[in-house]
Amino acid sequence: MDFGGINPVILIATLMASAVPILLAALGETVVERSGVLNLGVEGMMIIGALGGFVTAVTTGSPVLGFIGGAVAGAALSLIFALLTQVFLANQVATGLALTLFGLGVSSLGGQGYNGIKPPHTGQLLPDALADLPVVGPILFGHDWVVYFSIAMTVVLWWVLKATRIGLIIRAVGESHEAAHALGYKVNRIRLMCIAFGGAMAGMGGAYVSLARVPQWVDGITSGAGWIALAIVVFASWKPWRVLIGAYLFGGITVLQLNLQVAGSGIPVEYLSMAPYLITILVLVVMSAGRKGKSSAAPAALGQNFHASR
Amino acid sequence: MKRRNLLASAAMGLMLASGAAFAQGMDHVKACFVYVGPIGDGGWTYQHHQGVLAMQEKFGDKVEVQYQESVPEGADAERVLTQMALGGCNIIFTTSFGYMDATNAVAAKFPDVKFEHATGFKRDSANVSTYNARFYEGRAVEGLIAGRMTSSNKIGYIGSFPIPEVIMGINSYYLAAKKVNPDVQLSVVWAFTWFDPAKEADAAKALIDQGVDVIASHTDSTAVLAEAAKTNGKVIGFGQASDMAEYKDGPRVTSIIDNWGPYYIERVGALLDGSYAQADIWAGISGGEVLIGEITDKVPAEVKAEAEALRDAIGAGTVHPFTGPLKKQDGSDWLAEGATAPDGDLLGMNFYVEGITGDIPQ
Numbered sequence: 001m002d003f004g005g006i007n008p009v010i011l012i013a014t015l016m017a018s019a020v021p022i023l024l025a026a027l028g029e030t031v032v033e034r035s036g037v038l039n040l041g042v043e044g045m046m047i048i049g050a051l052g053g054f055v056t057a058v059t060t061g062s063p064v065l066g067f068i069g070g071a072v073a074g075a076a077l078s079l080i081f082a083l084l085t086q087v088f089l090a091n092q093v094a095t096g097l098a099l100t101l102f103g104l105g106v107s108s109l110g111g112q113g114y115n116g117i118k119p120p121h122t123g124q125l126l127p128d129a130l131a132d133l134p135v136v137g138p139i140l141f142g143h144d145w146v147v148y149f150s151i152a153m154t155v156v157l158w159w160v161l162k163a164t165r166i167g168l169i170i171r172a173v174g175e176s177h178e179a180a181h182a183l184g185y186k187v188n189r190i191r192l193m194c195i196a197f198g199g200a201m202a203g204m205g206g207a208y209v210s211l212a213r214v215p216q217w218v219d220g221i222t223s224g225a226g227w228i229a230l231a232i233v234v235f236a237s238w239k240p241w242r243v244l245i246g247a248y249l250f251g252g253i254t255v256l257q258l259n260l261q262v263a264g265s266g267i268p269v270e271y272l273s274m275a276p277y278l279i280t281i282l283v284l285v286v287m288s289a290g291r292k293g294k295s296s297a298a299p300a301a302l303g304q305n306f307h308a309s310r
Numbered sequence: 311m312k313r314r315n316l317l318a319s320a321a322m323g324l325m326l327a328s329g330a331a332f333a334q335g336m337d338h339v340k341a342c343f344v345y346v347g348p349i350g351d352g353g354w355t356y357q358h359h360q361g362v363l364a365m366q367e368k369f370g371d372k373v374e375v376q377y378q379e380s381v382p383e384g385a386d387a388e389r390v391l392t393q394m395a396l397g398g399c400n401i402i403f404t405t406s407f408g409y410m411d412a413t414n415a416v417a418a419k420f421p422d423v424k425f426e427h428a429t430g431f432k433r434d435s436a437n438v439s440t441y442n443a444r445f446y447e448g449r450a451v452e453g454l455i456a457g458r459m460t461s462s463n464k465i466g467y468i469g470s471f472p473i474p475e476v477i478m479g480i481n482s483y484y485l486a487a488k489k490v491n492p493d494v495q496l497s498v499v500w501a502f503t504w505f506d507p508a509k510e511a512d513a514a515k516a517l518i519d520q521g522v523d524v525i526a527s528h529t530d531s532t533a534v535l536a537e538a539a540k541t542n543g544k545v546i547g548f549g550q551a552s553d554m555a556e557y558k559d560g561p562r563v564t565s566i567i568d569n570w571g572p573y574y575i576e577r578v579g580a581l582l583d584g585s586y587a588q589a590d591i592w593a594g595i596s597g598g599e600v601l602i603g604e605i606t607d608k609v610p611a612e613v614k615a616e617a618e619a620l621r622d623a624i625g626a627g628t629v630h631p632f633t634g635p636l637k638k639q640d641g642s643d644w645l646a647e648g649a650t651a652p653d654g655d656l657l658g659m660n661f662y663v664e665g666i667t668g669d670i671p672q
Contacts (some may be wrong), residue, residue: 018512060562108348115350116556118539214533215540216509219348220380223506254509258516262466264668269500292432296554 006259011136016147018213019251021046021205021222023150025229026236026243027157028201034161034238035194036174036301040096041081042202043226044103049074049203050210051107052219053117057207067146067207067215074203076197077103082195086188104220122146122212142197146208151244152200158240170194175297177306187306190253202226228276235280237287237297250276286297319421335584341365341574343377344390344397346406347505347530354504354530354551354568355379358428360539361570368575383408391416395423401581402520403574404428404502407473414438423585429475431657436588441573444481444594445475446656447624448566449526450546450631451617453486455563456494456524458613459546463493466517467499468510468534469526472670474659476528481663482631483526486620488665496666498524506532511584514538518545521663526550546608553603564617565603572598592653595625632656637664 025042032039052073057066081099084090122144124131131142161167169190172180177187209225210217228250237240257272287297339641343362347355359377366375376399379469381390387409394402395416396400403423404413410430417438424436425468433440456465465487469476480498499513510529515536517525525547527534532554537544538561549557549565573591580586593599605614623629634645639662645651662670 008517014515014519015514018515021508108350111350115352115356118536118556209508213532214511214536216507216532216536218352218507218531218533219350220505222507223503223505225508255512255516258499258513259519260502261499261668262516262520262522264497266669269502269671271469273502 003153006256006263009135009138011255011259013142015248015252015255016139016282018255019247020147020150021208021213021245022229022232022250023247024146024153024205024208025202025226026232026242026247027150027153028205029229029233029237030158030197030236030240030243031161031170031201032194032198033233033302034174034299035191036177036299036304036306037085037195038092038096038303039078039081039099039198040051040093040193041078041099041103041226042198042228042229042237043222043224044100045074045077045199045202046103046206046209046226046229047107047220048077048103049206050221051111051114051206051217052203053207053212054114055110057119057211058114058117061089061120062281063120063211066119067204067212068201069185070207070211071200072203074206075200077106078195078199078202079192080160081199082192085305086192086195089307092303092305108219111219117217119211119215119217121215139289144212146204146212154240154244171299177301177304180249181306182306191306204228205229231277231280234298235283238299240299249279334566335358337581338372338374338398339369339400339578339581340374340376340398341578342394342397342402343375344381344387344394344402344404344406344409345377346383346408348379349377349506351530352427352552352554353483353534354543355405355550357568358392358403359571359575360552360570361386361572364571365574365578366400369578369582373578381409382410387412388416391425392419395420395555398424401426401578407471407475424581428514429519433588433590437576439589441577441589441591442475443568443570443599444592445566445568445600446478447594448600448602449482450486451621451626452526452564452566453483453488454620454648455515455548455609455613455619456483456526457487457489457491457557457607458616459563459609460487460491460494460524460672461521462521462523463491464497464523466497466499466522466526468513468517468525468529470496471502472500472660472672473480474657475624477540478656478659479526479528480666481659484666486631490616498666498668500671501529504527505530507531510534514547532557543608551630555589558606562603562606563608564605567601568604569599569601595621596627638662639664639666 047151049070053066053070056069057063084095085092125145126141131137173187181187232246235246253276344566345355349355349359378545381387403426405428407429410432413425413427414432414434418435427440430440467480484496490527501509501513510533514534523545528548537555538547546563547561549562551568553565553567554562630650634649635647636645638644
């Protein structure tokens with residue numbers, strides 16, 4: 001079952017785990033952007049979540065509480081963003097970038113003294129008997145609970161955004177905040193809740209890095225995952241299922257290129273490293289070409305602030 | 311006296327005065343350090359910072375230390391260096407290979423400031439010194455342990471960037487492993503980063519997935535050991551740059567420790583007492599710059615004794631990790647029977663030795 005020295009079963013199982021941080025963060029950001037807010041602070045929220053989750057897990061000894069702690073930390077940081085953009089109507093792009101820088105700095109400060117500590121282990125959810133089944137075992141049953149949670153969240157968000165009243169309201173706010181306001185919806189309050197949700201998801205994604213994927217704390221541990229999450233949202237044209245595909249594609253290529261190197265394939269590393277970005281550009285081109293002049297899939301009010309007085 | 315002469319003699323006087331002051335040493339030195347990662351990386355940068363702290367401890371008030379973390383290699387480094395030079399630094403240590411060109415470019419503009427570049431080989435102006443440690447000596451000890459300890463006969467190496475420093479480590483590791491275990495196969499993964507814990511862990515995972523059971527790494531964080539720890543003892547690894555003692559009861563069987571303290575004390579001390587001169591230092595196990603961390607009980611006693619004997623022999627100078635006959639990967643001759651590699655060959659190393667598969671990315 002090997003292709004050029006690479007076992008596809010193990011490869012798929014690995015990429016599912018390695019895509020979790022960007023998948024969670026991108027799902028959260030999808031909801032935020034669908035409500036019309038562009039929060040570029042994903043990286044900052046992820047790293048704060050990574051630290052918050054790590055500290056909580058080490059203090060309490062429970063990895064599950066750690067993930068909750070990461071989500072709370074990410075949401076708390078995102079509320080700063082919400083305050084600035086929804087109450088004081090600050091520019092969203094600039095505030096989001098500032099949030100990333102702030103998050104990186106605060107996590108570096110708060111992480112002093114946590115280097116070299118090992119967090120409690122996040123084990124696989126299902127018994128070994130299932131995980132040891134050939135082929136389906138490692139892919140379907142061999143993961144920790146966060147992997148299943150990330151997939152479940154994809155389904156839930158798809159259903160909520162597509163088929164529920166809440167989803168309809170979020171989309172209405174994102175497409176035309178004035179119309180939503182005229183219908184009596186509290187635009188800024190809805191957006192604030194979406195931002196907090198996005199922060200919690202990003203924080204949880206960050207916590208996955210520090211608690212499961214690289215179980216330790218070091219400065220700058222997320223190293224750019226938040227930016228990839230932002231790219232995936234655009235790649236996915238703001239649809240949860242495509243976010244899942246995008247995250248697995250990005251995660252998969254990273255894992256694949258390392259595996260190809262180990263297997264000694266002749267494909268230069270550089271081509272594989274740039275592949276996900278090339279595919280993003282391709283997808284964007286194909287998407288905009290397919291629409292024949294219609295506006296892109298982006299929510300119409302994306303990045304615009306709203307105040308009821310207007 | 312004409313004004314021109316006056317100016318010239320004034321300038322001359324100043325130069326003499328400053329020259330004299332220099333010869334007598336300085337009362338106070340501002341030493342500045344540029345780090346490629348955060349000091350909390352637990353590896354390379356952490357270890358440099360430990361050296362700096364030791365130096366500060368030694369000189370106390372006479373030394374003012376300034377440092378900047380996570381400086382990208384490239385144009386940003388030049389800006390940081392210029393700021394430091396303008397900010398009154400007397401000596402600036404740049405602690406990563408990628409700062410080489412930036413260091414030399416800025417040094418040319420500030421002839422009165424001393425520059426010390428770690429792991430580089432360019433000394434374009436008189437105020438640039440280079441310093442390095444013979445990490446490949448430690449790699450040989452690791453390689454011996456890898457060759458003896460592997461049960462799958464597959465050993466791995468996570469490289470950062472394809473530069474001579476890293477390539478000589480890979481070659482030394484492989485040669486030592488091959489010597490004690492002719493069946494050993496080496497897989498090299500290039501991470502193209504010094505510090506990215508998630509990617510380092512992924513690289514380790516890729517190696518483990520393919521049956522590798524001993525992993526050496528040339529990146530700066532402890533992520534590789536953290537990943538190896540997940541295998542419950544099936545995979546072992548080494549502390550890199552720092553002892554990484556927190557993994558002693560896990561995968562870490564020994565480590566290469568960079569011990570920069572003595573060098574920083576020597577150089578700043580020389581600046582203080584006036585004996586400072588341009589230098590190109592490359593010390594190894596014998597000079598105390600490279601230390602081999604404690605070998606844990608996971609390694610059988612006879613292998614441990616063998617590794618320690620190799621360490622001591624390299625330290626005493628009786629064994630060189632690169633001793634002929636050796637061929638390059640392409641089959642061409644490199645070292646004749648009994649010959650040892652000249653430093654020039656090592657510092658410019660851009661080839662694998664015979665037996666390693668795969669290409670070095672260009």
